[in-house]
Amino acid sequence: MNASTHKPVLIVTGNDLAPEALEMLRDFEIVYAGRTPTESDLVTLCSAHKPTAIIVRYGKINARVMDACGGQLQVISKHGSGIDVIDQSAAAERGIAVRAAAGANAAAVAEHTWALILACANSVPQLDGRMRAGHWDKSTHKSLELAGRTIGLVGLGAIGRRVAAAASAFDMRVLAHDPYAKEAPDGVSLVGLDDLFASADIVSLHCPLTDENRQMINAATLARFKRGAILVNTARGGLIDEVALAAALSNGQLLAAGLDSFDVEPMPSPHVFQGLSNAILSPHIGGVSDAAYVNMGKGAAANVLAVVDSHAHSAA
Template sequence: MTTVRYIDCTALMQELLAAHPEAAAQIDVFVGDPDRAQLAAMLADAEVAINGHTTMDAELLAGAPRLRSIVFLGSGPSSYIDMAAAERNGVAVHRIVNYGDRAIAEHAFALVMAAARDVAAMDRQVRAGVWSAAEGVELGGKTLGVIGLGGVGREMVRIAAGFGMNVVAWSRGGVDPALPCAAVGLDELLATSDVVSLHLALTPETRGFLSAGRLTRMKPGSVLVNTARGGLVDEAALVEALRSGHLRHAGLDVFDTEPLPNGHPLTALPNVTLTSHAAYKTREATQRLLAAALAIVAAERLRLGSV
């Protein structure tokens, strides 16, 4: 029988696995985050590994001679796994996409609303005994610019349109005319949008996509929301745009370095709402993620010769 090891199971995933007893019985589950020695021991004879968020470098993969498949619980395995080393060692890496499209888009729109009404800042003030009613802006009729129209971007378009916003979009692959938005050029989107929401994949070509120059071209007083990847944005330039007031606010769930280091300049700015890379994290999305992972594991066991 194929040896399948789930190397970093969360408490929620452990709970949800209980609803799949037949599949769970065929998986060795480690709950929590293993140290390197524990991880090496688990991978020494594993043929399939389920990886939620654990770094797997070339040295670790070289010490797993039987490993033939990694099921990564997310869409961006290259952030955690040395993909070149996996290929050299004959290890197939599977990723799971679209399971969290709605969850991430809802979180992105929550950041839009928090930015429009200074929710986080007022929360901090009230807790500190300061009663100061911030002046917000209404979103109805305002323009939301969506950059990238994968599954999350498409959901964001639908949510914002349903909320009464004027939605414009730009995508390298074009804009589906069935979506409730207008296709515009990137420069026009930046210059005219009251809110810009990023929904691009991070690749060598898109790293630093929202450069200092593009941030400068954004509409004065606008809002930036990023629930995609931190590396899409020039963080130093973003900090400057927020300090100067060129941008009214930023709602950020992702950062170039995670966890966000203590004392990072973004943490000192009052006009930023920060969340901890949690946009994808709902029970509903996790249930879809687990179902997709178990389907891949079943297919891999069949491929590798398990009865």
């Protein structure tokens, strides 16, 4: 008999984990679900393997997937910080712990946020396309200079604070809205959401998606933005009413938007954003850097070990 059959099973909803994470999880039998696991795929895998733990990279974990584990599942651990893909109420009802690798990809997401801000402010993709088509737009182009401008951050967690620090280095005024923040770093002013929307030249989203803030960026809120503002989203696509955003980009209410996440992922094609030259798009890769891949894997593994160890001690 293979000794691995005696190990507890851990399902990874993806194709791989960082070697450093696999070393931490050497006492588990690792089963990979693939890069695009459907609900049915996960139910079948969980029914067959009865996992003790699931590390979530792709896809969603709902009650049906949890119940397929036959009561063995102790922890659902996110390979990253966004646990909205896990049905947290269903997990709580079943006594299953839900954990996030908080902060593991903060540097990567903050850096990508700035890549999108600068690309929007300086028209980087558009100018590159024009150059490749044989144009030289020096006499007609003007970038949006950031020094002296105001950036508004919705969410002041690990990512938002890094974005704020860089904004200060750019000599920007920094506003933030975060109902859970008890204090703000030097140079950051906590304000109400309406004040932030009305005052900011750049609005950048860094909050989790909840039932309360779904489509917080909509026709009504976009109308409160300064005309010609920039919107950047490296958080969750569900925060934005995409039809309303497309209208604001088309009619000049917004100068540009830098978007790394979408209401439906992968983003459907065709999509209204594909026809808007002032929408700069990336495929939810803000947290996917060389270092973040390792950090998220190790963080997810550590969360699995902490919960499973606690179960073992309480059982003993």
